Amino acid sequence: xxxxxxxxxxxxxxxxxxxxxxxxxxxxxxxxxxxxxxxxxxxxxxxxxxxxxxxxxxxxxxxxxxxxxxxxxxxxxxxxxxxxxxxxxxxxxxxxxxxxxxxxxxxxxxxxxxxxxxxxxxxxxxxxxxxxxxxxxxxxxxxxxxxxxxxxxxxxxxxxxxxxxxxxxxxxxxxxxxxxxxxxxxxxxxxxxxxxxxxxxxxxxxxxxxxxxxxxxxxxxxxxxxxxxxxxxxxxxxxxxxxxxxxxxxxxxxxxxxxxxxxxxxxxxxxxxxxxxxxxxxxxxxxxxxxxxxxxxxxxxxxxxxxxxxxxxxxxxxxxxxxxxxxxxxxxxxxxxxxxxxxxxxxxxxxxxxxxxxxxxxxxxxxxxxxxxxxxxxxxxxxxxxxxxxxxxxxxxxxxxxxxxxxxxxxxxxxxxxxxxxxxxxxxxxxxxxxxxxxxxxxxxxxxxxxxxxxxxxxxxxxxxxxxxxxxxxxxxxxxxxxxxxxxxxxxxxxxxxxxxxxxxxxxxxxxxxxxxxxxxxxxxxxxxxxxxxxxxxxxxxxxxxxxxxxxxx
Amino acid sequence: xxxxxxxxxxxxxxxxxxxxxxxxxxxxxxxxxxxxxxxxxxxxxxxxxxxxxxxxxxxxxxxxxxxxxxxxxxxxxxxxxxxxxxxxxxxxxxxxxxxxxxxxxxxxxxxxxxxxxxxxxxxxxxxxxxxxxxxxxxxxxxxxxxxxxxxxxxxxxxxxxxxxxxxxxxxxxxxxxxxxxxxxxxxxxxxxxxxxxxxxxxxxxxxxxxxxxxxxxxxxxxxxxxxxxxxxxxxxxxxxxxxxxxxxxxxxxxxxxxxxxxxxxxxxxxxxxxxxxxxxxxxxxxxxxxxxxxxxxxxxxxxxxxx
Numbered sequence: 001x002x003x004x005x006x007x008x009x010x011x012x013x014x015x016x017x018x019x020x021x022x023x024x025x026x027x028x029x030x031x032x033x034x035x036x037x038x039x040x041x042x043x044x045x046x047x048x049x050x051x052x053x054x055x056x057x058x059x060x061x062x063x064x065x066x067x068x069x070x071x072x073x074x075x076x077x078x079x080x081x082x083x084x085x086x087x088x089x090x091x092x093x094x095x096x097x098x099x100x101x102x103x104x105x106x107x108x109x110x111x112x113x114x115x116x117x118x119x120x121x122x123x124x125x126x127x128x129x130x131x132x133x134x135x136x137x138x139x140x141x142x143x144x145x146x147x148x149x150x151x152x153x154x155x156x157x158x159x160x161x162x163x164x165x166x167x168x169x170x171x172x173x174x175x176x177x178x179x180x181x182x183x184x185x186x187x188x189x190x191x192x193x194x195x196x197x198x199x200x201x202x203x204x205x206x207x208x209x210x211x212x213x214x215x216x217x218x219x220x221x222x223x224x225x226x227x228x229x230x231x232x233x234x235x236x237x238x239x240x241x242x243x244x245x246x247x248x249x250x251x252x253x254x255x256x257x258x259x260x261x262x263x264x265x266x267x268x269x270x271x272x273x274x275x276x277x278x279x280x281x282x283x284x285x286x287x288x289x290x291x292x293x294x295x296x297x298x299x300x301x302x303x304x305x306x307x308x309x310x311x312x313x314x315x316x317x318x319x320x321x322x323x324x325x326x327x328x329x330x331x332x333x334x335x336x337x338x339x340x341x342x343x344x345x346x347x348x349x350x351x352x353x354x355x356x357x358x359x360x361x362x363x364x365x366x367x368x369x370x371x372x373x374x375x376x377x378x379x380x381x382x383x384x385x386x387x388x389x390x391x392x393x394x395x396x397x398x399x400x401x402x403x404x405x406x407x408x409x410x411x412x413x414x415x416x417x418x419x420x421x422x423x424x425x426x427x428x429x430x431x432x433x434x435x436x437x438x439x440x441x442x443x444x445x446x447x448x449x450x451x452x453x454x455x456x457x458x459x460x461x462x463x464x465x466x467x468x469x470x471x472x473x474x475x476x477x478x479x480x481x482x483x484x485x486x487x488x489x490x491x492x493x494x495x496x497x498x499x500x501x502x503x504x505x506x507x508x509x510x511x512x513x514x515x516x517x518x519x520x521x522x523x524x525x526x527x528x529x530x531x532x533x534x535x536x537x538x539x540x541x542x543x544x545x546x547x548x549x550x551x552x553x554x
Numbered sequence: 555x556x557x558x559x560x561x562x563x564x565x566x567x568x569x570x571x572x573x574x575x576x577x578x579x580x581x582x583x584x585x586x587x588x589x590x591x592x593x594x595x596x597x598x599x600x601x602x603x604x605x606x607x608x609x610x611x612x613x614x615x616x617x618x619x620x621x622x623x624x625x626x627x628x629x630x631x632x633x634x635x636x637x638x639x640x641x642x643x644x645x646x647x648x649x650x651x652x653x654x655x656x657x658x659x660x661x662x663x664x665x666x667x668x669x670x671x672x673x674x675x676x677x678x679x680x681x682x683x684x685x686x687x688x689x690x691x692x693x694x695x696x697x698x699x700x701x702x703x704x705x706x707x708x709x710x711x712x713x714x715x716x717x718x719x720x721x722x723x724x725x726x727x728x729x730x731x732x733x734x735x736x737x738x739x740x741x742x743x744x745x746x747x748x749x750x751x752x753x754x755x756x757x758x759x760x761x762x763x764x765x766x767x768x769x770x771x772x773x774x775x776x777x778x779x780x781x782x783x784x785x786x787x788x789x790x791x792x793x794x795x796x797x798x799x800x801x802x803x804x805x806x807x808x809x810x811x812x813x814x815x816x817x818x819x820x821x822x823x824x825x826x827x828x829x830x831x832x833x834x835x836x837x838x839x840x841x842x843x844x845x846x847x848x849x850x851x852x853x854x855x856x857x858x859x860x861x
Contacts, residue, residue, distance in 0.1 A: 083791045097795040105578045109599045110663040112737035206599030209738045259741040261576040265633035268569045279572045
C-alpha cells in the first residue's frame, strides 16, 4: 500500500553513502562530512533525514538529464554546499544545474508514431451544457460493478465533459466516457468525451494533442447517416497525407493544435464551474495518476433513502457489551466509579466503568451530506489489471481535496459528515474478538477517507517526504499526513473502539485486578486519554469537573 | 544580453487565481536575476510516471508574483479571457502565422526525431557488428553447426546498409525531412498565438508575510515554501540547487505578541532539521534605512543553546 511509508518504493533505502547530514545536532552544519554522517546513522534513515532533503525544488536536473529512462528510485541528489565560497567550481556546478533544468524543461511534446495511435482531443466546451443526466444513474458508482442485478454504469458527469477524443485507443482505455443512448443522427456518436482533468493530464504527459475546432462538431464528426461518404473522403485524405506532404494545406482546415498554456487556460477554473477543474484538484489528480492510481470523480451523493431503522451489522461481543453498557447509565456524581461491593464477575465491574456510550457504527448514518471542501471528490483505486473505467470494484480510497490555506482542520461535524458519506468499511471479520488483532482493528476503524491537502505552491512534497503528522485524538481520530500534493489518511477511531480495546486487553491478560491496583487508576488513565480528547460532549454523563480520578483509596 | 535582461517582461499567467509561468526562459530568468525559484507543478512528458521531477508550468505564490510586478519585471495576464478572445476572433493572417510557427516546431521535432533514430540505429548496428564478430569467431571455432547463427546478423548488417541509413539521416538535418508525416506537437506556450494586447490584471494581494519575503529576497536569499518545516519559508543562502537552507522564517506583525511556545515550537522544528528559526516584522513607523518602500524590517534569529 503506497500510503504506508514502509512500502513506498520511493523511500530511499539504507544507502546513506551520499548523505551529507545527520540528525545529530552536535555535528555542526559547517562540516558536512559524508563519512561521519554515514558512520553515525548507517541504517536509521527516518523522517528527519527525508525532511533534511530539501525537496524537489532542489532536485538536481543534471541527474534527470543523464538518466532519462530510469525510475525515480535510482535518481539521487547531488552534493550541496553550506554557503557560497566564491569559487569558480561552485559557480560552474550551479550553472550546470540551471542549464540542465533549462534543457530538460525546454522539451516540446511530440506526438510521433503511427497515425492510428495518436490521440487528438477537440475542445467543445458547450456541447453537453444542457444535458440532464438520468437521476437513476446517480449513486451507482459506489456500488460499482459489485451491485447485483442489472449492471449500472458509474455516473458519467456528462455535463462536465468538454473534450471529445479522436483516435487514441490507449488513452481512452482508462479515461473518458462515451455518452450512450444518443440518437443515430447525432454527431460524434460513440466518441469518448474527457473530463477537463483527464484531458489536461493527458496533454501534460504528452499523450494527447489538444485541438481548437474551427468548425462545428457536426462537420468534424459527421453523424453516422452521412458518414459513409464523409469518412471515406476523410480516410482518403489522411492516407494521402501520409503519402506526401501536399495535403498538409487542408490539415488545419477543421482546427489547430493548442499549447499547454492554452490547455491550462481553457480547462482550469474555479470550483463549481462547469467543464473546468480547479488547479488544486487537478494537481492532486495528476499526482495520483503519476503514481499509477486509477482515479475517477466521485459521483454526487445519492438522495437519502427513506430512513430505515439502523440495524447493527453483526451481533458480536461488542454489541453485547453495548447493550450492557447502555443499560447501565447510572453513575454517582461523586464517589468511586466502581461501587464497593460483591462482584461475581468482571462484567458487572466493566458495566460500572462504562462512562462513555459505545459507538455503534451504522450502515446508514444520519448526519447531513458533507459540504465542500470536506466532501468526497475522487474515488481512487490502486493499480490493477482488471480495472476498467466502467467496471471496477468499490474504490480503495475515497478522496477529499482541501486547500491548506483556505481551510482549517475539519470540525467534528465536518469530519463526521465526511466520514458518514463513505460506505461502512469494517475491519476483517476474523479480527473481531481476536486480542492479537486489536491494534489492527483500532487502526482500521469503521470508515476511512483520504484528505488530500493541497498547498497552493508546495507541490514539491513527495508522498513520503513530508511527515508532518497532525494527530488529533478525538471522537474521530484524524491522522493527517501532509503528503505530496498531499494525500492524507484521515483515519477514524471512534473513541469507543478504544474502550473496546481496553476491555479486551483487560480480559485477555487479566491485568484488571480490582482489589489490588484499584480499578480507578486504570480507569483514570483510560479516561484521560479518551475523555479529554473526545471533548466535552462525550463525558457529559459522568458529571462535571474531574469525574474520573476517584479512587476507592482516597 | 544585459539589455535584454533589463527589458524582459515575464508573463505570469493568472489561471483561476493562481499564478503560473509557462516559458522556460522566463523561469530561468527569474531564477537567475530575481532569486525566485518557485515550484514546478507539471508532469514531465519525458518521464510521466514519477513524482520526483516535475515540469512546467511553474507556480508562483502571491508574494513572488507581486515582487516581480512591483519590480516591473513581469505582468499578470488573464489567461482565459486572452485565449478565448484570441481563439474566437482569430483572422486568417494571425492563424496562418500561428500555424506557420507550429509547423516550424513540427519540422524541428522531426529533425530531432530522425537524428535520434539514426543514432539509435547506428548504436544497434554497432552492437550487431560486435555480436556478429563474436558469432563468427564462435562459428569458426565450432565449425559448420553454428553457421546459421553466424549468418543471421549478416542479413541485417551488410556494411552497405550503415552507409545508406547514415546518409539520409545526415542529409535530413540540412535539407528536407524524410517522407514520413511530420509528427504533431503540443507547444508549451501560446506565445505565437497570443499576439494581441493582453488583458493585464492587477498585482496580486500577497499574504501578510510579503514584507519579510521581500526583505529576504532583497538580501539575496532564496526562499521555498517552508510549510514542511512548520514555517512560512525555508530560506537558502543562494540557489537551492547548490545550498542547504539555513533558516526557517516566520513573519509577524510589528505589535503582535509572539507566544513563547511558538518560539519553542518553531525553534525545535528548525533545530531538528539544522536550521535556525528566524522571525521578522516590518515597522509601521520607521522608514526603510535602505531607502526602499515600506518600513524598516527587524529580523531575529533564535538558536538552540545546547545546555
